[in-house]
Amino acid sequence: MYLGIDCGTQGTKALLMDESGNPLGRGYAAHALIERPNGAREQDPQWWVDALCDSVKQALAGVPTADVLALGVSGQQHGLVVLDEDLQVIRPAKLWNDTETAPQNAELIERLGGKEACFQRFGIVPLTGYTVSKLLWLKEHEPENFARVRHILLPHEYLNFWLTGRLCAEYGDASGTAFFDGRTRQWAREVLDEIDGGSGQLYRALPELLTSEQSVGTLREEVAAQLGLPQTCLVSTGGGDNMMGAIGTGNVREGVVTLSLGTSSTVYSYTEQPVLDPTGNVASFCSSSGGWLPLVCTMNATNVVTQTLTVLGKTVADIEPALASTQPGSESLCFLPFLNGERTPDLPQAQGSVVGLTSNNFTPANIIRAAIEGVSFGVLNGLELILHGKQAEVILVIGGGARSAEWRQLLADATGATIRVPAEAEAGCLGAAMQAIHAYSHSIGHPQSFTEITSRCVRLEESGTATPRKELREAYRQAMANYRLRLTELYAVSL
Structure with missing residues (x-):
């Protein structure tokens, strides 16, 4: 059995399924939201952990949990989680829909030479909501907290850290930070140097990058006991909610279009080569299945x-x-x-x-x-x-x-x-669980491609x-x- 977890803006969902994508259990727990009139939208990462625990326990109720081989985590993109040298969360996470950092985004683009220069240098034009402007906001508004930053994580990466104790990232979610070059699949240090003055503080705070074939590790002993899962349960790299939604709808080959109508709305289509847009309207993201995922997001749906x-x-x-x-x-x-x-x-x-x-x-x-x-x-x-x-x-x-x-x-x-x-409404959960299958199959030396996995796990609801x-x-x-x-x-x- 495999577990998919999706940490969204409004709550966390969990889906337990078998090798063929048949659902065996589900869970859901809501999140609170810190919202201020100036556009600030934040959440305490501990709320995500609590919701993960609640939703997973619901999904596992009455199931022989020793048979859960692997899990994957899908998370809301662009959120900023900062940890200090003791690996403790410094402040609430600023979210994807936080617009308080709009002035910092504009300032950063200007300091980097303008939109065209950003596009030429890094292959992406930073937009308000991306992670990078949140770092500049932190430096300008909370310098004491900024000085304490030793680790930078996205929401799904923080949950992977809580599950395994390992700090790591993957290409899909990383490409939504605007300090990552999706063309070369590498961190863009120049962007961070512009914020910290070239001290290297922020660049050193970035996690290790993994591919989808790799796994983050297995569960920490205390986490396994808390969730009721075997400690041998493998944790895949997971990814951003759009990237996991792509996998969960079979959008792992060219010609497939996925449109998501949630709190925000997104539309995306897998490509074998990066799609670069100098206007910044199309986000030149990487997929979490090996290719690229050009995406357009609207914040109101x-x-x-x-x-x-x-x-x-x-x-x-x-x-x-x-x-x-x-x-x-x-x-x-x-x-x-x-x-x-x-x-x-x-x-x-x-x-x-x-x-x-x-x-x-x-x-x-x-x-x-x-x-x-x-x-x-x-x-x-x-x-x-x-x-x-x-x-x-x-x-x-x-x-x-x-x-x-x-x-x-x-x-x-x-x-x-x-x-x-799709017959499975929770595409993020499904995609995360399917990615867990992918990672587990590689870990045991019998690799399964995403095309193979989606062909048996993704079904369509004919009545829809x-x-x-x-x-x-x-x-x-x-x-x-x-x-x-x-x-x-x-x-x-x-x-």
């Missing part, structure tokens, strides 16, 4: 829809009738859903806007549709950037938004692609398929054009 429903006194049950009873474009009502600022386009200080209200279109159903269209159009603009004019034939949709049949139909009609839903209605394609083109127009009018940017 199901959270916007949920809050809209709450304000209207509605629930998620009202999504289906609202979409079914309204037309593409919401009668020219446009919702720019930037409640948390935005990452793509790079507008960390942006605010949400509802534009085009009239006495005719000002209805709860239209507002719900406009919120969902705003979230969808933002990430579909990103898909166009990744595909470079190519047409996606099939898109695998995961996350909370994938549960809505009408939302899936909207995506099919707007893209012209067939929308498919949505096929595009050609007669609505033009209406959605017009609606997306209106979205881009409003974006340009209000923020002078376009995708």
Whole structure:
């Protein structure tokens, strides 16, 4: 048996499965969130540990745990965990959706020579939310804490450290720090030298890099006892939630597109060669399965829809009738859903806007549709950037938004692609468990490729398929054009 653990923004999930991907147990535990009006969003790493313990124990209930051979951890990307010389957490982790560090991101880009210079030197343009600006923020705002930094970890790396006692990283999650060159798969020391003045403090704090074939180690004795797992249980390298979501949807070969509709929204597609974008809109990430994973992320997704429903006194049950009873474009009502600022386009200080209200279109159903269209159009603009004019034939949709049949139909009609839903809803957990299989197979000398593993573990839910209605394609083109127009009018940017 294999265990996949996914530490997200809102909580930690655990999935126990067999060699063929059949689920045997599940668990979930929620996280608290430190949120301040200035854009700060933080969590205490101990909350992740506590949630991991709770969710894993739920998943293992009634199961012969001695048969658990390996586990993998998926984690929210970009978060900054800093440890002192005694390996103790110095302060709460700043998260991927923390926009308090926007000024530091802009300052760092300028100090490195501008966006074009960053792209040429490191293959990536730092965006607010990436890990690097959090380090400069720490130096400028908490110099005493900055001086204590001896180890730098991402969320999933911290959990691997807690599980095994080993400090290490892997290419996928590392490529989202902006102090990593995804072209060469090496740490970019120059970026860190710009922050610490070339002292080497930050570069020396970086963990060892491992490949997906390697493993972090086995469980610490006290951790094994606490979780009820054998100490021989292998811990794979794991990775960022998007990288594990890619594995969990079979996105380990070219031609597969995954769209995630969670708290944030992401769209990505595996490639054999790096995809480099000088604008920074497409993140030139590495995959955690050996290749690259060009990705576009928007910071506002199901959270916007949920809050809209709450304000209207509605629930998620009202999504289906609202979409079914309204037309593409919401009668020219446009919702720019930037409640948390935005990452793509790079507008960390942006605010949400509802534009085009009239006495005719000002209805709860239209507002719900406009919120969902705003979230969808933002990430579909990103898909166009990744595909470079190519047409996606099939898109695998995961996350909370994938549960809505009408939302899936909207995506099919707007893209012209067939929308498919994986049978296992928790793609991050599944991908982490599949990576554990991969690492374990290498450790015993009988390596299994990711293609082999995904072919038997990733299944599709036939009832969740949505096929595009050609007669609505033009209406959605017009609606997306209106979205881009409003974006340009209000923020002078376009995708």
